[in-house]
Amino acid sequence: MKFKSTFIILLVTAIFLSCEEDVSFDFEHEPRLCLNCILNPDSAVITASLSLSKMLDTINEIKTVNDAEILLYEEENLLGRFSHAGNGKFKLNKVPVSGKTYRITVDSEEYGKISASTIVPNKPEITWSKDTVGYDQYNLLRYNLNVQIHDKQGKNNYWLFSTAISRGIKGGGGGGVVLNAPFADTFNRRYEIEEKYGFMHYYQIRLSDEGYDGQILDFIIPDLVPANEYRAKHILNASEHYDKYIKTSILYKLNEESDLPFNEPVQIYSNIENGFGIFGACSISTIVL
Template sequence: MNTLLSFRRVFLFVFVAAGLFISSCETTVDIDIPFEKPQVTLNATFLHNAFPKVRLTYSRHILDTNWEFEPIKTAEVKLITGNETYFLNYNEESGEYSNLQYLVSEDTEYTIEVDLEGYEKVQATEMVPIYVSIQDLVYNGKGQQDAWTSGDDFSLIFNDPVGEHYYEISAYYVRREHYINEYGEEVYYEDNRTIYLEPKNPSYETDFFLDGGIIIDDKLFEGKQAKIDLFTSGNFMELEDRGEIYFVLKNISKSYYDFQSTYGLQDWNDGDPFAQPVQVFSNIENGIGIFMTGNIASEKIETGSGQN
């Protein structure tokens, strides 16, 4: 018999036998990974002259396959301001705790307290900023951002109060139309689109997107008149449908600024294994989440007019 062929047969037999032996010794071990008690997550944004609303959920474990956050429906939620206390009731439809008999006021401090069985008292305190009006909204014409891109050129002007302040600036386009349906009824609808803003001053640029808007502090103009020059993401002023462009100036709390900055940066870095980890800001005691406040001013300009 061929010696090489014989050797191959013996080697194959030994290899198969070893495989059978190893597979017969294989043991499946189930490892229980403990799920820690979920934390109470509180999210609330209080705006001047709006109803107070608070969303409560349980946090999810990183290995939890349920992508829905479980709402908390049985908590006692109190809103405290000065010597007054208001109770917020759970609304099944919105999934929030609210009080439709009370409106949030500017320049007022609020504390949210949450009592839930099995947990320490969860709470957070924030001051609602004062109103800062838009002094002027100037359309400077069509601007060339670079060799390939052009956009509407605007200047937003306002007076910054003395002290430390933070602002969120955004814009959106609204066009209202109507038509007659098959039943002869007049139907009205509204086309609402976000306008993405790009500041001319690089000091106001960020490494992340903020739903089209920008977020800034007042270090460059503290206590003075501010003039923020902006490009839009398109030439909306050339549209002839007589729509409206709204610019929104929101005076925001520092917590609002810190949360949006860290959340935006974390979202921007998502999927990048070499990015530095970002800890999202939270101001909730004995829980996680964010309680932030703001005060909104807005100004509109009609498209196709080329002027205020």
């Protein structure tokens, strides 16, 4: 019994002493190239941005890189060389094609070489319709939006997001979205008792065709109110790498906004060899409300 008492006293003392000890870590960060480039068959201009990585706890501005050579290959053939557009931006006037594989290479005399590959996914095939459900408190018409994604064979990574023009300013991708569907990913779902289904998805909704491959993904976006300015819903089909990048980026944002002090750190996904960033692709179908 005496041994137990002595052990407890020593243990408590050790805990308090360890809490008072200052521990510092000295991490050296070697800047590496950070590339961001997303291919989209609906765009006639491909844009790439190039900068240097920095430590998360530093407040200095991001340093852009302007002296690199950036090449894009379609399958095994050189498609073109990006031209410098200033402030770390590079542009190439080419249109990527769905189903083809692309590889990008970056060569900087000062910071070395990086590269990455991606496959451009097919444009989502969708149908949609509206069902009037009544009027809101301001006597504005409310309706449900019925959407069907006609999934093609093979893995597809769909994302649902919104854009709108308010007072002449276009924005989107933020806020919350209400959707109740078995194929909706729940990673960014938060319980909100005042919402229609008792929960909400923040920023975007990821729709997986896992278990629904080659089928119709049928769902309803409820209680929409038309606006005088532009509003739209978008179904984005993301390449494998871009899909992971979007998901981890949303997790990172949710982590930053959370009040919980012990959230697990989130590492934003990157597919850049010898560097950081994302080289991905997407195809988008749009529903103008």
